[in-house]
Amino acid sequence: MKLYTYFRSSAAFRVRIALNLKGIAYDAVPVHLVRDGGEQRQEGYLAVNPAALVPALAEDGRVLTQSMAIIEYIDETHPEPPLLPGAPTDRARIRAIAQSIACDIHPLNNLRVLQYLSRQLGIDEARRNAWYRHWVETGLAAVEAMLAGDARTGAFCHGDTPTLADCCLVPQIFNARRLDCNLDAMPTVLRISERCEALEAFRLAAPANQPDAE
Numbered sequence: 001m002k003l004y005t006y007f008r009s010s011a012a013f014r015v016r017i018a019l020n021l022k023g024i025a026y027d028a029v030p031v032h033l034v035r036d037g038g039e040q041r042q043e044g045y046l047a048v049n050p051a052a053l054v055p056a057l058a059e060d061g062r063v064l065t066q067s068m069a070i071i072e073y074i075d076e077t078h079p080e081p082p083l084l085p086g087a088p089t090d091r092a093r094i095r096a097i098a099q100s101i102a103c104d105i106h107p108l109n110n111l112r113v114l115q116y117l118s119r120q121l122g123i124d125e126a127r128r129n130a131w132y133r134h135w136v137e138t139g140l141a142a143v144e145a146m147l148a149g150d151a152r153t154g155a156f157c158h159g160d161t162p163t164l165a166d167c168c169l170v171p172q173i174f175n176a177r178r179l180d181c182n183l184d185a186m187p188t189v190l191r192i193s194e195r196c197e198a199l200e201a202f203r204l205a206a207p208a209n210q211p212d213a214e
Contacts, residue, residue: 010175020204098165136176
């Protein structure tokens, strides 16, 4: 497998966690999202993923895109340990937590959105960061309520083993801390994130441990 990745991309971070949890070896192919106008916009990478986004996973001549689709593919082709365990209602809950992060929070704060706010709309850095913090804090407050109010929450987002939800949670917390978001009202989110961060699969996937880390 080849994983086209960027060390600070939360979407790529999710996939790195999933691959590590499954014990799947892969070759990291760094795609710098800022240097030279963004390598993701260059012809070579556009041939891999015309959407100009990371991650992309290449295997056996096929290229998969979109982190959530990639993780579910990994889970289906390498079923142990399962990232979507349990009954259909349990799997729906795990997906709901994951999508609250990947679909509700992350798209509003992705690099290309922040760049558009600055370059096209003329938003200064202070107001851009306020935008970022608002949507992250609002979204994570909803995730906190989902976790704290459900008996199925255990050591991790769902039960006592990591799932797809945890693969999404940890990268979002990393970015929230990097932009000084206020997480004081989210004890369940923080407890679970810290539990995950103690595991080797999460540590090895962390931005600081990537070959392209700066």
